[in-house]
Amino acid sequence: MATSMASNAGIKSRGAVVKGKSPSRLAFERFMRNPLAVAGTVILLAIIFVTVGAPLFTHYSPSAMNIMNTNAPPSAAHPLGTDQSGYDNLTRLLYGGRVDLTVAFSAGVMTLVIGTIYGGISGFFGGWIDNLMMRFVDVMLNFPFVVFILFLEAVFNTSGELLLITVVVLTSWPASGRFMRGVFIQLREQDFVIGATTIGAGTWRTIFRHMLPNTVGTLSVLVSFAVAGYVGLEAALTFIGLGLPLTVASWGGMLSDASNYTAMTTQPYLWLPPAIMIVLTILSVNFIGDGLRDAFDPQMRS
Amino acid sequence: MAEPLLKVRNLKTYFISKEAQVKAVDGVDFDVAPGKVLGIVGESGSGKSMTSLSLMRLVPGPQGRIVEGEVTFEGTDLLKLTERQMSDVRGNRMGMIFQEPMTALNPVLKIGEQIGEVLIRHRRVSKAEAKKQSIGLLRSVGFPRAEQIVDEYPHQLSGGMRQRAMIAMAMACQPKLLIADEPTTALDVTIQAQVLDLMRSLKNKNGTAIILITHDLGVIAEMADDVVVMYGGQVVESATADAVFDDPLHPYTTALMESIPVIDQDRERLASIPGTVPSAANFPSGCRFAPRCAMAQESCHQRMPELRELKPGHYVRCDLV
Numbered sequence: 001m002a003t004s005m006a007s008n009a010g011i012k013s014r015g016a017v018v019k020g021k022s023p024s025r026l027a028f029e030r031f032m033r034n035p036l037a038v039a040g041t042v043i044l045l046a047i048i049f050v051t052v053g054a055p056l057f058t059h060y061s062p063s064a065m066n067i068m069n070t071n072a073p074p075s076a077a078h079p080l081g082t083d084q085s086g087y088d089n090l091t092r093l094l095y096g097g098r099v100d101l102t103v104a105f106s107a108g109v110m111t112l113v114i115g116t117i118y119g120g121i122s123g124f125f126g127g128w129i130d131n132l133m134m135r136f137v138d139v140m141l142n143f144p145f146v147v148f149i150l151f152l153e154a155v156f157n158t159s160g161e162l163l164l165i166t167v168v169v170l171t172s173w174p175a176s177g178r179f180m181r182g183v184f185i186q187l188r189e190q191d192f193v194i195g196a197t198t199i200g201a202g203t204w205r206t207i208f209r210h211m212l213p214n215t216v217g218t219l220s221v222l223v224s225f226a227v228a229g230y231v232g233l234e235a236a237l238t239f240i241g242l243g244l245p246l247t248v249a250s251w252g253g254m255l256s257d258a259s260n261y262t263a264m265t266t267q268p269y270l271w272l273p274p275a276i277m278i279v280l281t282i283l284s285v286n287f288i289g290d291g292l293r294d295a296f297d298p299q300m301r302s
Numbered sequence: 303m304a305e306p307l308l309k310v311r312n313l314k315t316y317f318i319s320k321e322a323q324v325k326a327v328d329g330v331d332f333d334v335a336p337g338k339v340l341g342i343v344g345e346s347g348s349g350k351s352m353t354s355l356s357l358m359r360l361v362p363g364p365q366g367r368i369v370e371g372e373v374t375f376e377g378t379d380l381l382k383l384t385e386r387q388m389s390d391v392r393g394n395r396m397g398m399i400f401q402e403p404m405t406a407l408n409p410v411l412k413i414g415e416q417i418g419e420v421l422i423r424h425r426r427v428s429k430a431e432a433k434k435q436s437i438g439l440l441r442s443v444g445f446p447r448a449e450q451i452v453d454e455y456p457h458q459l460s461g462g463m464r465q466r467a468m469i470a471m472a473m474a475c476q477p478k479l480l481i482a483d484e485p486t487t488a489l490d491v492t493i494q495a496q497v498l499d500l501m502r503s504l505k506n507k508n509g510t511a512i513i514l515i516t517h518d519l520g521v522i523a524e525m526a527d528d529v530v531v532m533y534g535g536q537v538v539e540s541a542t543a544d545a546v547f548d549d550p551l552h553p554y555t556t557a558l559m560e561s562i563p564v565i566d567q568d569r570e571r572l573a574s575i576p577g578t579v580p581s582a583a584n585f586p587s588g589c590r591f592a593p594r595c596a597m598a599q600e601s602c603h604q605r606m607p608e609l610r611e612l613k614p615g616h617y618v619r620c621d622l623v
Contacts, residue, residue, distance in 0.1 A: 022455060023410050127364035191406040197360055199393030199420045199471065202386075209419075213410045 037291020051097030115176025123184030217296030224289030313371035341526030397472030401484035414452025462493035534590035
């Protein structure tokens with residue numbers, strides 16, 4: 001495998017027709033050779049499959065309470081039992097995953113989109129623009145996160161996925177903005193970016209065609225680590241009552257529900273499954289992130 | 303001499319910050335004749351690369367600025383153009399190649415896409431047509447399997463191949479002027495000769511004038527028609543290549559010539575010029591070469607010499623010769 005790689009990447013034997021492999025294609029091949037990354041991908045896909053396809057695995061509704069059957073231990077009808085409100089625990093677990101993954105992925109992608117645009121402009125133009133934009137980032141980085149959530153919940157008198165995504169994005173983009181600024185500053189000094197100007201490419205063409213595609217590796221790594229962080233963040237916020245309302249099924253909410261003495265000691269089937277799901281999700285996304293980083297930057301590994 | 307293709311007059315490029323004013327290019331004059339090769343020689347830090355970037359108006363901002371001067375190219379002063387008009391000139395009437403072929407091509411775009419981009423930008427050709435012409439260009443710079451190279455990525459090519467691909471890119475629109483900033487420095491000696499041959503044959507075929515920036519006097523001897531010697535952001539000597547090699551007048555040029563190793567001479571050490579290029583942030587008050595000059599006299603440290611025409615077409619910035 002390693003030798004075929006080398007012969008593809010290096011100077012090829014004369015006359016041999018080898019299809020040109022793009023850098024992303026090569027990165028993908030390196031990624032697929034990393035067992036942890038592949039395992040992470042498989043686990044994450046499995047989690048996405050069971051949560052998105054929740055109705056295939058359970059015929060209960062995540063909002064159907066059965067007050068005649070609360071705190072039931074696992075049985076054939078309820079494989080993970082029911083909680084104190086009579087919700088089917090397995091159903092809540094599967095549907096809860098949808099919410100968690102939606103929040104984490106959409107917040108992760110949006111953070112990076114805003115961060116890339118902001119950091120890209122700041123890093124590319126430099127000078128006073130950069131200075132001004134980075135001072136604003138400094139302010140935002142020190143913004144009191146929890147107070148901000150409480151404030152928004154009070155103002156809009158609501159809590160929910162949209163609010164949570166908004167809050168996470170509004171408070172998390174500065175970090176990625178600063179990171180992407182560094183990436184763009186580094187790229188700006190590259191000969192091929194100056195070269196793009198020497199062939200007559202304008203500012204926007206230089207940024208979008210020559211610089212942005214070169215950040216794809218960095219971006220995908222950042223997204224994966226951001227997503228992992230947000231799964232944990234959602235659970236933590238919901239657990240302390242600042243995230244999603246308890247009427248919405250979510251992993252953090254399930255943990256919060258089970259955080260009483262009885263449940264902790266006698267009903268592990270209530271809190272163990274969501275805890276395992278959170279850990280599994282974060283771990284698999286982190287493995288994917290590690291795999292992406294190694295795949296896009298093989299030098300960094302050694 | 304016929305009307306020059308490019309006329310540079312009193313070009314000054316400074317880097318201005320709160321702490322210092324760095325005079326990277328400090329009043330440079332030279333002409334480039336159509337279809338001729340002008341060699342710009344100088345040590346690292348003499349301002350030759352910054353001169354070439356200034357011609358392209360690519361001085362890294364916001365600190366770097368062309369503060370004064372005229373760059374007249376085919377009758378228009380480039381420094382007076384808008385950024386939009388300037389980008390119509392770049393890659394179209396004026397091409398540039400860089401020292402480091404490993405980093406000068408975009409790693410995520412195919413070779414053909416990068417060459418084609420120039421044609422699409424300036425010639426408004428279709429994608430398919432651009433690819434077809436790219437293949438022709440690659441063949442003209444000596445790629446036998448050009449049809450395959452267009453679909454390959456830079457990492458699949460060796461340094462010399464990349465430099466030739468860069469040349470194909472710079473020559474795509476048959477510019478009147480090619481600026482080559484140390485085009486062979488990063489290449490193996492055998493590849494250097496190939497690249498120089500290629501540049502020469504393209505020059506003869508298309509009548510492209512070349513500004514060849516290098517610190518390698520061997521390259522200059524082989525390629526250049528005219529030579530400009532730079533020191534401390536200024537031109538210290540300018541003449542035809544023959545005149546500079548046979549009859550160098552400025553002490554700096556003389557010292558440079560003496561530091562060329564001669565293979566059949568039995569010398570213990572290579573001759574070198576003592577000291578280093580002065581920092582562009584604080585030049586000495588008089589002649590900038592005076593602190594390192596073997597012939598320097600008291601007056602050299604007081605007064606900056608003017609560039610004088612000592613013989614027809616032979617300019618020297620030294621009061622002693």
